[in-house]
Amino acid sequence: MFLSAFLSIIGLGFLCWLLFNLAIYALPCFVAITVGYYAFENGVGTLGAIALALFAGATAFILGQVAFAAVRSPVIRLLLGALYALPAGVAGFQAVKGLSETGGGGEPWTLVFASVGAAVVGIAAWMRVTSLAGADARQAPRKAAVRSCYSDLGR
Numbered sequence: 001m002f003l004s005a006f007l008s009i010i011g012l013g014f015l016c017w018l019l020f021n022l023a024i025y026a027l028p029c030f031v032a033i034t035v036g037y038y039a040f041e042n043g044v045g046t047l048g049a050i051a052l053a054l055f056a057g058a059t060a061f062i063l064g065q066v067a068f069a070a071v072r073s074p075v076i077r078l079l080l081g082a083l084y085a086l087p088a089g090v091a092g093f094q095a096v097k098g099l100s101e102t103g104g105g106g107e108p109w110t111l112v113f114a115s116v117g118a119a120v121v122g123i124a125a126w127m128r129v130t131s132l133a134g135a136d137a138r139q140a141p142r143k144a145a146v147r148s149c150y151s152d153l154g155r
Helices: 002-024 026-041 046-070 074-102 107-153
Strands: none
Touching: 002 026, 002 074, 002 107, 026 046, 026 074, 046 074, 046 107, 074 107
16 A cells, blocks of 8 residues: 555656656747657658657757857847747646646636746746856856956056
8 A cells, every 4th residue: 555655656756757847848849749740741651750850859959059058149048048938838837737627726726836837847948948058158248347357457
């Protein structure tokens, strides 16, 4: 009895972790599924559609991170981050709302939990996209300011 309860908790935790990770990668998952369906419907075959879907999803994620790291404009970075974070937030909202409704909670609490879930997943997606930018991209404005101060001192 104890073992079945323990394994149920472990299984539920694994499913929540999987759902969270899939929600974070909502945009690349959407791109991969769309390309995979399109390729399969156009006669590429099952293995070809899977390969194209994996390639398209990975490309969408990597291009987003590289673009975020390469662009220095804060407005464009905000737009790129939002492009990845907003679909993830919607996916997190729907996932938590579905899990909350299964538990039998009332409608107001379901929406509260779903909103918190959307915020958590959206922030996590934002952090994943910005992770490739690294310390150099975040420190670039500060380094430029320090160089400017030192050049002013040398005059």
